[in-house]
Amino acid sequence: MSISYEWRGPVASKELNELHAEAFGHRVFADSEWDWSGQIERHSLGWVTARDGDRLVGFVNVISDGLVHAWIQDVIVAKSVRRQGVGRALIESATSAVASTNHEWLHVDFDDDLRGFYIGACGFKPSNAGLIDLTQLRGAGS
8 A cells, every 4th residue: 555645635425425425424424515626625734645656545635724823624544544654644734834824723622532642643732722603593493
């Protein structure tokens, strides 16, 4: 297996929708429902693709406030290549690309079960963060 990583690498909505569905356990959205290509082109600082030949096996999105803060979002690795360093290489590629910009901070939020990956393997430092579940607010108002 020889995986290549590319900052702002070309990616089709269909292949990213399929990879996202596999990683997060939901149905595959049609391009008309979730246009990944359009979304990342319009709203992302950048992204990293991981490919085994022509096959998309990993992806990470990086969003920005346009000034000094950037965030890791949607770290996705195909089940067939998990636990082989693909996620870590995606983060390293994204970190390197963001470090070459004027951004000063790279943030990531994660569930507790991923703490060892982000804090241990990828070098993020622990920090406090907050989260509001907006779906709960909408439910409360009904």
